[in-house]
Amino acid sequence: MIWFVLKRIPLLIVIVVSGLLMANCTMLGLNYASLETENKPAPSPILDVDLVRSDPSQIRAVFEEELYGPWPENLPVSAALPRMINDTYLEGRGTLQEIMVTIGEGVTARTFPVVLALPNAAIDTAVPLIISQTFAGNCSVFPGAAVSNRDGSVCVGDEMSGMYGAIATGIFGTYIAKAPIERYFDAGMGYASFEGSGFVEDRSEAAAEIMAALSPGPKPTSALMAWGYAFHGVAGVLAEDERIKAETITAMGHSRYGKSALIAAAWSQHIHGAITHQSGFAGAASSRSPSGERLDRMSASYPHWVRPGLAVDLEAGWQPTYDQHYLLALAAPKPIFLGNGRRDVWSGPNSTYRNAEAADAAYKALGVGGLPETGGMQAFDPSAEISYWLRPGGHSVVSEDIDAFISFMTAHFG
Numbered sequence: 001m002i003w004f005v006l007k008r009i010p011l012l013i014v015i016v017v018s019g020l021l022m023a024n025c026t027m028l029g030l031n032y033a034s035l036e037t038e039n040k041p042a043p044s045p046i047l048d049v050d051l052v053r054s055d056p057s058q059i060r061a062v063f064e065e066e067l068y069g070p071w072p073e074n075l076p077v078s079a080a081l082p083r084m085i086n087d088t089y090l091e092g093r094g095t096l097q098e099i100m101v102t103i104g105e106g107v108t109a110r111t112f113p114v115v116l117a118l119p120n121a122a123i124d125t126a127v128p129l130i131i132s133q134t135f136a137g138n139c140s141v142f143p144g145a146a147v148s149n150r151d152g153s154v155c156v157g158d159e160m161s162g163m164y165g166a167i168a169t170g171i172f173g174t175y176i177a178k179a180p181i182e183r184y185f186d187a188g189m190g191y192a193s194f195e196g197s198g199f200v201e202d203r204s205e206a207a208a209e210i211m212a213a214l215s216p217g218p219k220p221t222s223a224l225m226a227w228g229y230a231f232h233g234v235a236g237v238l239a240e241d242e243r244i245k246a247e248t249i250t251a252m253g254h255s256r257y258g259k260s261a262l263i264a265a266a267w268s269q270h271i272h273g274a275i276t277h278q279s280g281f282a283g284a285a286s287s288r289s290p291s292g293e294r295l296d297r298m299s300a301s302y303p304h305w306v307r308p309g310l311a312v313d314l315e316a317g318w319q320p321t322y323d324q325h326y327l328l329a330l331a332a333p334k335p336i337f338l339g340n341g342r343r344d345v346w347s348g349p350n351s352t353y354r355n356a357e358a359a360d361a362a363y364k365a366l367g368v369g370g371l372p373e374t375g376g377m378q379a380f381d382p383s384a385e386i387s388y389w390l391r392p393g394g395h396s397v398v399s400e401d402i403d404a405f406i407s408f409m410t411a412h413f414g
Helices: 002-007 009-022 049-054 056-068 162-172 181-186 204-213 223-238 256-267 295-301 310-315 325-331 349-365 399-413
Strands: 077-079 083-088 094-103 110-119 129-134 190-195 250-254 273-277 336-341 386-391
Touching: 049 056, 049 325, 049 349, 056 223, 056 256, 056 325, 077 223, 094 223, 110 181, 110 223, 129 223, 129 256, 181 190, 181 399, 190 223, 204 223, 223 250, 223 256, 250 256, 250 399, 256 273, 256 325, 256 336, 273 399, 295 310, 325 349, 336 349, 336 399, 349 386, 386 399
Parallel strands: 129 190, 129 250, 250 273, 273 336, 336 386
Antiparallel strands: 077 094, 083 094, 094 110, 110 190
């Protein structure tokens, strides 16, 4: 028995270390998020609906100065001609293509692959489209397909296979990387995917160097803003495809890319909805929340996600002018999906709901329904413009989430 255990110590070490490394964006705790919202402080300041409607650019400017850095609207976006990967994808149900998208100009421009899956329905009529920004490369999103790695080489296998993949999906869900394209096809919609780090690396020093070198300015000074702009750029390219309903293009992201999806919805005219799953701090959760990951912890652990110096300022007691209900309000009247897990206390599902309640006024002022008025955190309505989703479980993407994403898209974009 002792020899049996000793032989497996290296494997156990690998599993534990891998789990800790992959869990660095969430706490693997067993706590439940409170469903009580009335006894918590309301987001502050109170939402100025008139300001949101009359001068949203002023609010965006404050967010850029205090939290995210500048929206790099002058960065040019271009694309190569699509490459057909498989014209009988999923046993003839659709097509799979790849487009190389470039952001910036000159030798410092960044080029990355975007893979586009469209059902055969797109032959006869334009279809709604989700654009997903993902942690893993497209090799893992479309396993078995001859898509490209970030370096341009054709995939052989994927990084989610083997022991690492088993650990990752065990912790973060079946669909943390792989996309169930057949289910999106069943719903009559297309799906595009690209790796966020293909544009700006998710590492502090590398991210800073890449952003500083991009030309021309203004340059993004946070990876979250850069990734939000990548959503914008890819959506602008794909909106030109006559098989896609441009007015339905929705940004989808989990965790850090949920934050960038919200930014894209608030800044980009090419993004018409957002599926933001467990976006947490600097996303939909309250920047003033004393629980969960908290903005000060997040900015200290991932300084490249936000503007330079934020962690130091927060440690000194400084607070942002606007809480995140203003970010949600900037997206109005675009439909936004706010996904949460009851055990994912680290991402602040309770304060996310309170911010949604506060942002509701901006939606109603524009004549749309906003957040459902009854039922609280457990009242999922996919047809609501602020659609709050809470399921059991932790920080992950699981089958129930996919059903909720599709229900939301179907309700709003048919």
